[in-house]
Amino acid sequence: MGRCARRNGHCSRCERALPFDFTMAFQPIVDLQQRRVHAYEALVRGPEGESARQVLDQVTEELLYRFDQACRVKAIEQASALGMQEALSINFLPNAVYEPEACIQATLEVSQRVGWPLKRLIFEVVESERIQDHAHLHAIITAYRRMGFRVALDDFGTGYANLDTLTFQQPDKIKVDRQLVMGCDGDPRRQALLHALTVMAQPLEINLIAEGVETVEEARWLFQAGITLQQGYFFARPALDALATSLEVPMAAVLDAPPPSPGAVT
Numbered sequence: 001m002g003r004c005a006r007r008n009g010h011c012s013r014c015e016r017a018l019p020f021d022f023t024m025a026f027q028p029i030v031d032l033q034q035r036r037v038h039a040y041e042a043l044v045r046g047p048e049g050e051s052a053r054q055v056l057d058q059v060t061e062e063l064l065y066r067f068d069q070a071c072r073v074k075a076i077e078q079a080s081a082l083g084m085q086e087a088l089s090i091n092f093l094p095n096a097v098y099e100p101e102a103c104i105q106a107t108l109e110v111s112q113r114v115g116w117p118l119k120r121l122i123f124e125v126v127e128s129e130r131i132q133d134h135a136h137l138h139a140i141i142t143a144y145r146r147m148g149f150r151v152a153l154d155d156f157g158t159g160y161a162n163l164d165t166l167t168f169q170q171p172d173k174i175k176v177d178r179q180l181v182m183g184c185d186g187d188p189r190r191q192a193l194l195h196a197l198t199v200m201a202q203p204l205e206i207n208l209i210a211e212g213v214e215t216v217e218e219a220r221w222l223f224q225a226g227i228t229l230q231q232g233y234f235f236a237r238p239a240l241d242a243l244a245t246s247l248e249v250p251m252a253a254v255l256d257a258p259p260p261s262p263g264a265v266t
Helices: 054-057 065-082 107-115 134-146 188-204 216-225 250-256
Strands: 021-033 037-045 087-092 123-127 150-156 173-176 207-210
Touching: 037 054, 037 065, 037 188, 065 087, 065 107, 087 150, 134 150, 173 188, 188 207, 216 250
Parallel strands: 037 087, 087 123, 123 150, 150 173, 173 207
Antiparallel strands: 021 037
C-alpha cells in the first residue's frame, strides 16, 4: 500500500475531498474505579446511520489514507460540537503515515480551530495490516507523545496485535480484544490469559481496556481481576453523533453487586 505524499508540510493525497459522506458514532470507555467515562471512541458510520462496513466498502486503495485523515478531522469537529469533556480516541493506520509531523497537520489544525486540547486525544493503532516497519511505528508513537497525544494498541490478542509488538513498542494503553473477553466470567482459560495480561501490563506501565463487554458478569469479573477500563454494549452502544447517557445504571450494576463468593476470580 502506498503512503501519503508530503507537500509543503502536508499530506497532499489527504487534502482532496472524498466522493462520499460519512459521520461518527461515539462509544464510551468507562472507568469503573473512578465511576465515570474515561474516553469516547469515534466510530465511522454512514450519514443515515449505515454500518461502518457500508462506508468502508466505498474506500478504495486510492482513497484509504485520505479517508483516514478525514476521519480524524470529523471526529474532533463532532466531539467538540457535542461538548465532550472526556478524551477522544481515534483509529489510525500506521502504514499510512509517511512522516508523523506531516501527516498530523490536519489534526493539529482542526484541534486549534475548535479549541480541542491535544492531551485529550488518543490514537488507536489499527493493525488490520501487518506493521511493515517497527522502527517507523516507534517513530510515530514517539512523535505523537512529544506532541501530547496518547497511543493505544487496538484488538490486542488477535490478528497482528500480539506480544511481539510489545518487544518494539510502548503504547500507553492496550485494548484487549473481545475474543479474550467474551464469557471470561466462566472460562478458566480466558481468565488465565487475562490475569497474565494484567501481570504483564503493570511493569510496562500500560493500562488495559477490555473491549466488547456485553454482560454484567463479564464486567464484574474483569473489574475484580483489576481491568477497570471497559468498553462494550453492556455499558452503551455507539451513539450516532451523540454522547451516551444513563451510564450510572450499568456501572452501578457492576460496582454495587454483593461481594463475590470465594474463588470467583481464579
